[in-house]
Amino acid sequence: MIxxxxxxxxxxxxxxxxxxxxxxxxxxxxxxxxxxxGFHRVAEGPMEPDNPIDDPLHYLYRIxxxxxxxxxxxxxxxxxxxx
Numbered sequence: 495m496i497x498x499x500x501x502x503x504x505x506x507x508x509x510x511x512x513x514x515x516x517x518x519x520x521x522x523x524x525x526x527x528x529x530x531x532g533f534h535r536v537a538e539g540p541m542e543p544d545n546p547i548d549d550p551l552h553y554l555y556r557i558x559x560x561x562x563x564x565x566x567x568x569x570x571x572x573x574x575x576x577x
Contacts, residue, residue, distance in 0.1 A: 496531035504559055511559050516541055519551040528555045 503513060517524045519538060529535075533555035540550040 496527055496533075500531065500557060513557050515555045516552045517555065518543060518548045519553050520549050525553050525555065531557070533557045 500513060503510060513533075515528055515533065517528065519525070525535070534557070535553050536556045537554040538551065539554075541552040543550055543552075
């Protein structure tokens with residue numbers, strides 16, 4: 495379901511390069527599902543939880559639009575080692 499939602503987001507929001515998702519660190523099934531869908535953990539820290547019984551520690555996950563992620567990789571550094 496997450497993979498389908500990501501694909502639909504790329505279609506519906508053509509100017510979007512990145513999707514960010516915050517998840518409660520203690521909710522292992524949720525952050526593992528994001529990882530299986532291709533998201534990568536990029537940060538962690540305290541946030542006001544949606545549910546007051548949840549711990550404030552959250553993980554932030556990120557996924558980039560595939561074609562744009564490839565086009566912005568280190569190829570922009572061409573010539574940096576060419577002398």
